[in-house]
Amino acid sequence: MRTGYLVDARYELEDACGSGSGGVVWTAFDRKLKRRVALKRSHAAADGVDRAQFRREAEIAAQVHHPNAISIFDAVDGDGCWLVMEYLPAVSLDKTLAETGPLPPERVARIGVQIAGALAAVHAGNIVHRDVKPGNILVTEDGLAKLTDFGISLWRAVTRDDDGRVSGTPAYVSPEVANGHPAGRASDVFSLGATLFAAVEGTPPFGRGEPEEVLRRVRRGEALPMRQAGPLVPLLEEMLRPQPDKRPTAEEIRTRLESLIGDWESPASRVEHPARVPFWRRPLLQASVVALVAILGTAVALGQEGPPDGRPQGSTGDLVGDERTADPCALLDPRRLRQFGPARLIATYGNFNRCDALVDVRAKAPLDVEVQLITRASRAVQGGPFDVVEEARQSGECDRTVVVDDGYAVRVSAKLANPPLDLCAVADAATGTVVEVLRHGPIPRRATPFPAGSLADLDACTLLDEQSLATLAAVDSGAAVNVFGNWACKWFNTVGGAGINLRYDQHPAQELLGGELVELGGHAGYVQLDTNKSCTVSIPLQPPGQPQRAHLDVLVLTVRGDQPALEYCPQAKSLAAVAAGNLPF
Template sequence: MVTVFDTVADGDAQWLVTEYVQAMSLDRIIEVDGPLPEARVLRIGVQLATALVAIHERGIVHRDLKPANVLVTDDDVVKLTDLGIARWAEVTQTGGAQLTGTVGYVAPEIANGGQATAASDVFSLGATLYAAVEGRSPWGDGSDGPFAQMNRAAKGSPIPHQLARRLAPLLDALMEPDPARRPSAAAAAGLLQGHDLPRRSWQQRLRTVRRNAMLTAAAAIVVVGAVLLGWLLPRGSAPQTAAPPTTTPPPNSIGLGSDPATADPCALIPVTALREFGKAYVDPEVDGFATCVITSNLDEGIGQVQSHLVLTGPEEYPSRPVRPGVLGEIERPDEKTDRCERSFNLPDTNRVTLVTTRLDKAEQTRLCPIANALILDALTVVLNGPPARRPELPANSLDKVDACRLVDGADAGQAFGKPSEPPVADFGNWGCSWEAGRSELSIKFTRVWPIEPDAEYGGKVIKVGSRNARLIPDPDDKTTCTAMVVHRQYTPKLPVLEDTPEQRQEVVSVVLEDPTAADPTTVCARTEAAAEAVVRRLPDAG
C-alpha cells in the first residue's frame, strides 16, 4: 500500500500527504504497452492479492480495485492505492443499494445492489488482471456507455477471453459470478504463486500449493502506511477506516508498545480530528495519565461536547472474549441520552475506550458520529504500530508512583479490616484497590482543576498532613467517602481552554466503600485516616 504521512484540510478541501512513488498506473501501462505478458500479469497479481490479504485480515474492504488504482514501478513493485471509499467491514452497516467501485471492474453482486465484501474485492482483482491480459475491462471498453457495462456486470456475463490462454481458468475462478464460490484473497495469492502447476480446478490446485506461498509473495510487496479516510466520506454515513499498517506487522506488534504506560493517549488523536464538527481542543494534561480529553466547540454556537480517550489494561469482566494476538472489533453500545461509548481490544490485550458526552447547549447533537470518528482515528494510529510516547513529566510527578505501594496491610486494616485478597493494580499502576469482606479501599491518581476554591467538588477543605485536601461524602451512598489530596500544582504546557483555570493539580483520590459503617461520619473518618497513611508515602511534591 502507498504510505500516507499526514492529512491537510483547507475549508471543504481535504488532502492526503503520501509518499511519492516513481511509478505508472496499470491502466496507463495497458494503454501504452497493450496487453501484458503472462509472467508480468502474475507478478502483479500475486502482489495485489497479498495486499488484499493484509487489508482483509483487518476487516477492511477496498471496494475500488481497478487498474487506475494500481501503481507499478519499473522493476514491477506494485502498490495498491486509493482507499478513499474503503470501509471496515465490522463497523459498516450500509453498502448495499448504493453502487460502490468503478463500473468496469465491479462484481455482479454489487451491480445488483448488494454489499461490498472481501469476495467482491477478489472479483475486482480478477477483473483488473483480466484487463492486463486482454487490454480492456471484462464488461467492455465502455465505448457503448456505462449502462451497457452495468448490464453485463449485473448478468455476470464477461466478454469471452481472447488472449488469456493458460490464465483463463485462473481468471474465471477469481471472477466466479457466485461470491461464495470465489477463492479468498489468500487462496488467490496461492493460485497466482503456483501458476505453473497443471491445469485443474482452482480448488484442486489450491490443495497442492504450500500454505506459505502467500508469505513468500509478501516479500515482493511493501504493504505500508495507514490513514483513516473517513473524512473523505460524510461522517453521517457508515464509518470508514484506514489502510493497513507498515509491512503487515505481526498481530502482537499492534498495541501500546513494550512499556504500555508510556504510550501517549493523545497520539491517537490526529490534528485533523473533528474538524467537520467544529473547533476541537485536545488537552493532554487533565484527568488520568492514560487519558486524552478532546473538547469540541460545535459549529454555529450550538454547544460543546467532550470526549475522553482512555488507555487501560484488560477488563476484569469483559463483555466478550479477549483473544491475545487478535485485534478486537469495535464495540458499539447503543447511544444513551448523554453519552456514546466506543472501544476495542488490542492484540497485546490492552484496551482503547472513547466516551463522548454533552456539555453546554448540545442537547440536539448526536454523540455517536463524533465517537465513531475518534475511535476510528485511534484505530488508524495503532494499525501503524505503537503510538508515540508521552512527554516526560517532572521527577516528582505521580506518574512515577506505584499506587499499590502507598498502602500496606496495617493501613488497610485500620481503615476497613484485613484485606482478603492481594491488591489489584490499575493500568500503569496509577490506581490500586483492596478488598476486605464487603468493603473496598481504592486509590486513583488524577489531574484536575484546583480543588480548594471550587465548591462544585462538594465536601469540605481539610489538611491531610501538610497537604490541602477535600473530604467528600457521597451524597447518594452514605457508605462511601472520598478524600482528594493535592500532590502538586503545575502550569500546563499548552494554552488552557477558554474560561478554565490556568493551573492544574495532580491529586490522589482515596475512596472507601464500607457498607458496614454506622453513618457517613464514620466512613469519612476512616477515609481521612487512610489518606494520612497514603500521604506519608508520597514523594516530596517539591
Template sequence: MTEVASGGGGSYDVPMDPGSLVAGRYRLEEELGQGGMGAVWRAVDLELGREVSLKRAIAGSAGQIRREARVGAGLLHPNVVAVFDTVVDGDAQWLVTEYVQAMSLDRIIETDGPVPESRVLAIGAQLATALVAIHQRGIVHRDIKPANVLVTEDDVVKLTDLGIARWTEVTQTGGAQLTGTLGYVPPEVANGAEANAASDVFSLGATLYAAVEGQSPWGDGADGPFSQIQRAAKGSPLPYQRARQIRRLLDALMEPNPADRPSAAEAAALIQGADLPRRSWKRRLRPVRRGAILTAVAAIAVVSAVLLAWFLPRGPEAPAAKSNLIGLGADPAAVDPCAAIPTDALREFGEAFVDPEVRNFASCVISSTLKDGSGQVQSALEFTGPEEYPSRPVVPGQMGEIERPDETESNCERAVNLPDGNRLTITSYRIKNAKQAKLCPFAESLMQDVLATLSKGPLPPRPELPADSLLNVDACTLLNTAEASQAIGEASDPPDADLGHWGCTWDGKANEVSAAFTREWTIEDDDDWGGKVIKVGDRNARLIPDPDNKAVCTAMVVHWLYKPRLPVLEGTDEMREEVVSVRLVDKSAASSAAVCARTRAAAEAVVRRLPDVP
C-alpha cells in the first residue's frame, strides 16, 4: 500500500526526479501523487535519517502551504499527520510532514467497495478524536472527506491536509466562500455561511456515510455539481441503501441545523455508545449496538483515552494534579502494571494468558495462543520514565503521538509518551512457531486497550511482596561511586535511575555499568542463556559474555527462588526467580574475558548489599 495524497487534480511547473535534493537535506524517492496545491513526494531526511512526505506548492499556492505549516505546527495527535517544517528551495516552497504508509479512504471505497459498519465505527472513532484535538486548538479543518483520511494496514487512521484550515478567531473580511469539497459540504456552507466546528462534524458524518454507502450523501456528482450543491443547500441526503445499525448516528452528525449537531467530543462518545445529556439529536438517536462496537478493531477503545488527554485543563487556573489524569498517578512505582490490561485483551487473536511474574516490576506480559493452533505470540507491556533524548517533541500534560516503527523479523513495537511524563512501550514477538502471524496487530490492539484503561484513572496498587523482595530495593544503592569507577573508570555521580529505581546505570567516559531487576524462570537450568553457572558470594549466578560483542558481559545473580501466587502459563516452569542483572560495557576492552572479570567483581559488590533472601 502507498500513501495517497489528498486533493484533486493539479499540476506543477518544474519537474523533479527521484534522487533530487530539496534544500540540500531531503532526497526525493518517489512521487506519490499530485493534489490541488502541488506534488507530493516520499523523501528521506538525510539529517535525521527518516522518511518524510514533501508537498511542493504550485504557482499561487505557497500561501496555503505556509498556512498548513502554521496550523499543523504543534498539533501532535496520533490521528493527525504531523507537520514537521517548511523549506524553500530556489523559488519553490515545500511542506515537510510525517510519511504514512497507508491508503486513503476514498481509494479503499473505490477499490473494495462500501466499508462494513464495524470498520466504519473504528475509523469514525479515530477521526472524531482528531477533530477534538483540532477544535481544542481553535482550528476548523474545513475539508473533512475520504480523500483526506489515510488508513494503514492495521486500521490506524490519520487525518491529513490542513491546507484550507483556519483559526476560528480570524476575522472575516467580505462574504464567505464555499470551502471544502462539494460531496461533503454541510448545508450552512452550501448556503454561503463560513465553516465552523459544527461544519467539521457534519463532514465527519458525510465521510462515514460515504464509507458505508459507497458515495457521498449528495450523490456521486454524475449528474453534475449543481445537483450536489442543491441537495447540500436543502440538507437532503440520498436515502440509505446499506447503513443499518449506524443510521441514527449518521443522522445526528449530519443534522441540517448546526446548533443541533453534537460537538466533536460528543460525536466521539456517541460512537462508543456513551449516554450523553439529552439534546434534539439525542432524542432521535438510539445507542449504537454494543455488539457492533465490540466487533470493530481495537482503535475504538482509545477514544476515551485520547479525549481525556485533550480535555486536560490548561492555563494557570488548572490544578497541577489534573495533568496526570492519563498516567501512573502520584507514585508510578506503586501501581500494578498488569491492571492496565483488560480481561478481554487480545481475545480476538486466540486464548490469552496474563503473566505478572516475568520481566521487571514495571512490566506485564500477555501470551496469545493463536486460534489456528500455529503457535504463540507474546506481548510485553512496560512503563518507563521519560526518555533522556526523546525522538519527537514532548508536550507536558498532553498525550504524545503513538510511535509505530515498522515490523521487524523478530518483533513489532508501539510506544507513546503519557501526559504525566512517563512512557508506555508494548512489544509483540513470537515465542512458539507462529511464523505467519503478523505482530503489529497484537501490539496495536494492546496499546489501544491499555490507553483506554489508563483513561479511567490511576491503576490499582500492586499486590504486596515480601519486605526483602527486590521490589523494595533501590538499585542505585547497590554500587557506590568508587566501586562503579573501579569497574569502568571515572563513574557518573549520581547515576541514572530507571522508573521505580529498579534499574540504575553508572556512566564512564566511554563505558558503563548497570544493575537492573528482573523476574525469570530458573536461570541455572536454562542453557539458552549461554555463559556458565557460577557462584557470586553465596548466590547462584550466570556469567554471560556477549557472543557478538567482546565489549559486553552480563552477570545474572539470583536473589531468591519462589512460587508465583497465581497460576502460570501451561507448559512453563512453575517457579520463578528474582534476578539482579549486572551488565558492563567496555568499548576499549581487548577481550571478553577481561570484561567478564570486572563484571563479576561488580556483581560481588552488588551481592554484599542485597537484602537477605526472603
C-alpha cells in the first residue's frame, strides 16, 4: 500500500500514521463525503473465517456511539479487510507517558472520567471492550480523550500464556482473564484501573517484564504500591480488586471522578460559542472604545486586584513575564474555532514560542491557525496595547498582529491552500481570543516543563560568534535580535545584504526532513533552497542519554538576501555547522 492508493474506489490513502503487532493505520480522504478518516488493515492476509469474524466484530463496534469513543464508519472486506474509523488528530496515552513520564492526578482523572463514560455506554449496550490500555486511549492537545479498538480481535494484539488461554495485554488484564475466564464488564473496569495507575505512577500496577511473569504477578495480586496517585488512591484500589463483583461499575467510576475534578468539562461536551464579530470590528464599539475600556477596568477592579483603567498591569513585559514559561497555547481557544470545524491544539509545530490550532474544514488538509509570541525588536509593529494590525492578504493566508505592550506582540495566521471559507474570518476569531486573554493578563504559564535535553533550555543567540558571522559582510555579531525566549535569533545586515535567522524547531520523529542530506561537522543536515531567495539548513538533534521522543528538536539556520538562493547555501551550511558544534551535546 502507498500514498494515493484507493481503497474500495473511495478512500484515498494519505499517510501511514501508526503500526503495531495487529495492523497498520492510515489517514485517508473519503472522496464521497469529503472528509478525513482513519483506515486500519490487518498485517496478515484474512481467510474466509477471518473475514466472517471481521464482519461480525465490525458490526458490534459500529454500535458504539459516545463522544469519548472512536466511531466506526464503514468496513471494507474486499481488497483486504479494512476498518474505516473516525479520524482524531491525537496521541495515544502510551506515547504521551513514554515522552513525558507520569501525569498529575488531576490530568489522569480528566482522562479517566471520559473513558469511564465511554465504557459505561459500551457496557449498557452489552458490549465488552476486552483490551483497555494506554495504547487504546487517544488524547488530543486540548484534553479530549477517546477509547478506540472496540473488540476488533482480528487486529487486537494477542498475548497467550503457556496454555494458550489468555488474550489481551498482560500488564492490563484482570486476574480472572489471566486465569483463563472470559472478559466481562468488570474486566474492563480492572483494565481501566490499571491504565490510570500506569498514567499516574509511570508503570502498570503489576510491573513490566516477560508476559508470563507479569501474568503470574496478576494472578497472585502482587500490585506495586501507589506513591503519586494522591486522591485517586481509594478509587484505584477498588477498581483493582481481585474479585470482579467487588469492583465499582464504569458509571460509578465516572461519577466519582467527576466529583474529584470539579467544574472541568470534557472538550467533547463543552457548549459551542456562536459566531461573533470581533469586538474591534463592531461599529458601535469602534465609536466608544474609551468607554468600553473604562467599563472593563471597573469590572476587573470589582473582582480582583489590579489597575482600574483596563491597561496592561504594570510596565512593559508584565503581561508576558518570563518568556520561556509563557504559554502560547493559552492564547487560543479551540471552542471559539469550532464554528468553522472540529479543532484541536498542537504545541509541537515549529518553534517553542508557537502554538497551532488545526481546524478540520473538510479540505484535503486541516486549516492551520498559528499563534506566535514575538518581540517587537524582531519585527516592526506599530500601535499601542491591544491594537490589532491587519496585514495585506496573501494567497492561502490571512495574518493579524496584536500589540501586547512596548516590548511584545502576538502574530496570528490562518493558513490553508485553496480554502473553502474566509481565512480572515478564522484569523479574526482567533485574534479575538488573543485580545481577551491579554486583557485578563498576565499570560498563563506552561503547564509542563520542557523535557530534559531540550534545545528550549539553550540560548540560540550565543551559538554564532564574531568569527563565523564575519563570513557575511556587514553582519554585526553584537547586534543579535532575540525573536522570543532566545529560541530564535536574527542578525540583520547593516548594508542591505544577506541576513541570518537561527531558530529551534520541533519536528515529528517519524517524519523525514525535507532537503538534500549533507554531513556538517559530525551532524546530519538537510539543505533546502527557498523560493524567496534564501537557503535553509536543518539539523535534527537527539541528546545522548535521553529517551526517544515523539518530536525531535531541530536547529534551523536560514541565510536570506537579494541574490539567488543557491549563492547563500555555502554560508548557511558553514554557519549551521558552527552553531551545531557549539551545542553542549
